[in-house]
Amino acid sequence: MLSLIDSHCHLADVKLRDEVEGVLARADGVGVRRMLSVGAIGPIENDRQTVEIAERHANVFAAVGVHPHDAKDATEARFAELRELARSKKVVAIGESGLDFFYKHSPPEAQEASLRRHLELAAELDHPIVIHCRDAERRLVEIVREVGMPPRGGVIHCFTGDSAAAREFVALGFHISFSGILTFRNAEKIREAAPVVPADRVMVETDAPYLAPEPYRGKRNEPAFVVKTFEALARARRCDPATLSAQVVANSSRLLRLPPS
Numbered sequence: 171m172l173s174l175i176d177s178h179c180h181l182a183d184v185k186l187r188d189e190v191e192g193v194l195a196r197a198d199g200v201g202v203r204r205m206l207s208v209g210a211i212g213p214i215e216n217d218r219q220t221v222e223i224a225e226r227h228a229n230v231f232a233a234v235g236v237h238p239h240d241a242k243d244a245t246e247a248r249f250a251e252l253r254e255l256a257r258s259k260k261v262v263a264i265g266e267s268g269l270d271f272f273y274k275h276s277p278p279e280a281q282e283a284s285l286r287r288h289l290e291l292a293a294e295l296d297h298p299i300v301i302h303c304r305d306a307e308r309r310l311v312e313i314v315r316e317v318g319m320p321p322r323g324g325v326i327h328c329f330t331g332d333s334a335a336a337r338e339f340v341a342l343g344f345h346i347s348f349s350g351i352l353t354f355r356n357a358e359k360i361r362e363a364a365p366v367v368p369a370d371r372v373m374v375e376t377d378a379p380y381l382a383p384e385p386y387r388g389k390r391n392e393p394a395f396v397v398k399t400f401e402a403l404a405r406a407r408r409c410d411p412a413t414l415s416a417q418v419v420a421n422s423s424r425l426l427r428l429p430p431s
């Protein structure tokens with residue numbers, strides 16, 4: 171059995187948090203040994219629960235931040251609370267932050283201001299940044315160039331751009347993480363971008379409980395399902411699965427500075 175890391179899931183989500191033990195057991199059963207659980211969705215309580223789950227489970231690590239959907243609530247008080255939570259040794263990344271100009275649940279100006287603060291916080295705390303980007307590739311690149319990439323780098327999670335966007339993000343220093351969208355029939359553009367990402371920058375994720383890969387599309391997602399996305403990624407990159415699994419585990423472990431397992 172191949173080993174994998176799910177580089178982005180939301181274990182504190184109401185659809186997963188009451189059965190985290192079962193979710194982790196099913197993940198372990200298919201080789202998904204470790205995962206990054208991301209808070210950032212809704213109120214600070216979500217980040218707090220994310221850190222608590224990571225502290226209870228040796229193989230779960232945490233990211234804290236404010237999702238671009240909630241950027242209008244990214245006050246200085248909220249950043250002070252995030253800084254406090256980030257004192258936990260299990261917090262290994264800042265985010266997810268970024269830009270979502272598809273949904274625009276927060277005004278673009280609020281999203282951009284929050285992104286700048288997250289980039290600064292990641293640099294200050296010496297952590298990588300987790301970026302969410304939807305229909306905003308150009309603006310995201312501009313802002314990261316202006317503020318500067320955090321010294322520990324970052325990842326574009328749930329990559330949905332084309333080959334040109336992948337090349338641009340890689341040139342900036344980002345890792346690129348592919349989600350279950352890669353398995354969707356209409357995702358040809360993303361599959362074409364998959365081989366563009368260098369072997370030392372590619373990662374894989376579920377974004378659970380959202381975005382379940384085929385054949386589970388439409389169901390509640392969970393970290394065990396990352397295997398399906400991984401298989402699609404191996405096909406898109408024409409890469410032997412054993413080689414690719416070693417690459418994604420090494421890349422996630424290095425970026426997030428995970429302790430040896």
Ligand SMILES: [Zn+2]
Nearest residue numbers: 266302327328
């Ligand atoms: Zn996201």
Ligand SMILES: [Zn+2]
Nearest residue numbers: 178208266377
């Ligand atoms: Zn997410």
